[in-house]
Amino acid sequence: MSKAPFGRRLLRVTGMDELGAYRVLRVADPDGPEPEPGQFAMLTTAERWGAGENERPYLARAFSFARWRDGQAHYLLEDVGPGTKRLCELSAGEEVWTLGPLGQGFTAPGRVGPHPRRAILVGGGVGIAPLAILQDALECEVTVLLGFRDGARAVGAALLDGAQVATDDGSAGYHGLVTDLLAAELQRDPAAVVYSCGPAGMLEGVRAMCAQSGTPAQLALEAGMACGFGACFGCVVPRHGGGYLRVCVDGPVIDAAELDVVEEHNGAPA
Amino acid sequence: MSKAPFGRRLLRVTGMDELGAYRVLRVADPDGPEPEPGQFAMLTTAERWGAGENERPYLARAFSFARWRDGQAHYLLEDVGPGTKRLCELSAGEEVWTLGPLGQGFTAPGRVGPHPRRAILVGGGVGIAPLAILQDALECEVTVLLGFRDGARAVGAALLDGAQVATDDGSAGYHGLVTDLLAAELQRDPAAVVYSCGPAGMLEGVRAMCAQSGTPAQLALEAGMACGFGACFGCVVPRHGGGYLRVCVDGPVIDAAELDVVEEHNGAPA
Amino acid sequence: MSVEFCGLRLVHPVINGSGTFDALAAREAFGTALNVEFPFAAYVSKTITLEPRRGNPPPRLWEASGGLVNSIGLPNKGLEGYLAEDLPALASLPVPLITNVMGSTAAEISELLEACDARAEIAAVELNVSCPNVKTGLDIGADPRQLEEVLRTVRPRTGKPLIVKLTPNAADVSACALAAEAGGANAVSLINTLRALVLRPVSRKGPSAVPERRPWLGAGTGGLSGPAIRAVALAQVAAVAERAQIPVIGMGGVSTAAHARDLLDVGARLVAVGTESFRDPVAGAKIARELAG
């Protein structure tokens, strides 16, 4: 695990690109430690954080490293609320407070399964972000399965190489759930390691499927976070066997065997 | 007194010009009632009000109408804190919430003194703003005396016609206090009405001087305001004879005879 | 959206917080437009005391993080002045009038209630036992036993609906609400401002000698209102509404219909808007319209 410099750092935005319904934010971090795939950073903009509707955002927000290239961190952003909205408004030259890299990243295939012939990357929506930097690092055979709500979001699949795409509305690729694609892949050859990130419902599908086929799975979870470094105990999910895991320090990547079920814990209304 | 439309209105910024150390903000208000000289409006920007250091500004801020021309309100702004800073950042096309015109304006010379030969306008710093719109309206002989801290501020004198200027540092006009100029004018001919707006210390000088020479004086006061329309009872100054006046509804222009003394009531550290 | 409250029928559930809207001053500022869509379904007066009060020395306001700290000190003309000068004018408002009163003893309160009882213009009385700016009243409101006792004494003095405005600066606000109920209150309202303090900023210029720090507000401490207190208000209103049988008026930091909705959903019958009206005097009407829509 790459350790983070102690304290948040003011870094310069080098670019902001559209990618379908998403944005890709690039931030120069020449002196920062290279993150491991699956790690994340806590971000706030230097200006106008604290503004807006409902007087939010106030706390920093967590974002997976989507790529690390030429001393620049890439993040994939989806505007879903005040914090992501503000970050999406950034442009080159502005500044971002960055704390990270934080958390436990993905475990390499060789250290997960016994005979890992290949890695299957299963991503949903903006959750494809950590799979991109993971694909950059993987040396084994890789199958990439990505699910999106619609065509505008499916454009994000370009972040990874050779992805099979599924969309909820059929506007791109397979019409249905990405877990259908996973089921087919596991049927074809279950001797793989699954790496997955996406909405809780999808992750639960992946978890259950892999448990059934005996395929080891590494799940990158999300949770509301106040700090990102284990200080607040706010980001927990129930752990198999009782008690809770802190997603920020015990995760965000958690071995599926550690979980009984993946649930939405942000209380988002159904 | 012009009554304000009920409720704040979203109006468009038509211009923002530098004027030495100040800014002149212009806002289109084609349907708004024309303000009377001395009235003010409560302003907030449509965006990014609530941002910044110390999580302020939150409440609206009060500004005198400095001019009313072609359906546009002009305001003279000095950046002294988070609210004025934010307003100074506006540019044409952006929007401002406006509540007003509010308060009691200046009383015309004919209704103040018995034989008003002339009006003497005494302004200090950004407090010259309401004297400009007053000068636009006056039909009698007018003497304009304006005091500023320094030369950059003295540029603001251009807002009025034929002003005699004093600066604290001597960098423009008379080296000294604007009240020295007033003393000379009153000595020359005390049969006038004095209209004044500026810092409390200056207003107190004006008040005391006019009291001594028996010259009627109309003072436009400032006070911290939460509402501007009499709702909060926050903007008070002690009234002659006991009790308090609400600067927003009993003023901001108050007859000097109503006051025993003009004091800084914002608790600003000395 | 019409709602029944203590026998009154209100056109919607949004009223003003006491001391945060001066209808007579607003009429001066805005003219007759005020009555066209009066922003509140009932109008609550500022707190009236037996004797006239000048209120506290300035400064009276401080802009805090997401809120306002005030120390106004209940300026008012006193009971007599209010009844003689303000009441006739307030009676012409298009909504029922709730008169808010405060007294430091049961005898004082009795006198206030009796005087209100005699006036047809007044639809209901709100008893302020919670103002943090003034010594009187505070103790009554924070101690359930004392509150119930006082209410038992004063309650018979008026046949009009009696609303008790609780203090939020109490260990267990719902116990205070139950005491008010037991003492004969027809409704409770909450929350009032939270006791707060701000200091004069340290001088930027000047020598390094440590300056003597004084409170910013002329009266020393003040009360915090606005968005900052919203989550605290929701907790207190929910706790009270859960245990009390009588209707509850919820307030504290309401600036949108969503915030009002929250208070109604935890059991408030009515919602009051305070500080937000300072930012926009028609906030109450906007919120009511959005709630209905």
Added chain:
Amino acid sequence: MSVEFCGLRLVHPVINGSGTFDALAAREAFGTALNVEFPFAAYVSKTITLEPRRGNPPPRLWEASGGLVNSIGLPNKGLEGYLAEDLPALASLPVPLITNVMGSTAAEISELLEACDARAEIAAVELNVSCPNVKTGLDIGADPRQLEEVLRTVRPRTGKPLIVKLTPNAADVSACALAAEAGGANAVSLINTLRALVLRPVSRKGPSAVPERRPWLGAGTGGLSGPAIRAVALAQVAAVAERAQIPVIGMGGVSTAAHARDLLDVGARLVAVGTESFRDPVAGAKIARELAG
């Protein structure tokens, strides 16, 4: 900036609020850099209870206006686990260790204090009588008489400095502080979070049927911290410091040196930083440096 506190000499007056900094987790995240300029002059542990606690079900956090509402529920390994597993690691921190404990009865508290007393790694004990998330503890802290009584019972169990962390959800916090002092406390700390509630947002989609509104936080209510409570904290700290003889640790919404300065200027001996450390883990060090400069 070095300051004396209950016989301890601290290098500056800034410490952490209990439960807002996990030094062991931070060491994992940031490595040895943590010890180079440890952000606090003393380290306060999160609250330790006799038995292990899992803490509350998620969600545990809500971002409020200018603040944070949390309902963590005091997860901890229990006294035994803490002493065996965490204490040796915490002892290697470059600053004195204050262990925060909570018990629901005098007997429980006695056991906690005795166990702490036996351990040289612990410089002082902070007794949490104020956590709004857990039933136990709340009552003791809000009622001066009960607080004094409990303290008289437990006080003899340790010779180490005893800090009592008061609850802000009380009618008269300074009365509670005096009770703590009378009961033998060597210092008091305040404020803890303000009782608060937030609801799950109303679904934007879906039919118009009124949804059943549920609390957002897994445990129902929570506690408000951060800038929103700063002015409330300052009022409570000032009131306590004015009346109490023992030193006061002030906290609540501190995010800059100016905020810390305010607390010190109204009489706090030390200042604690809580929520701001979430935004920047070195906030404490920055504030201390600025205070000194």
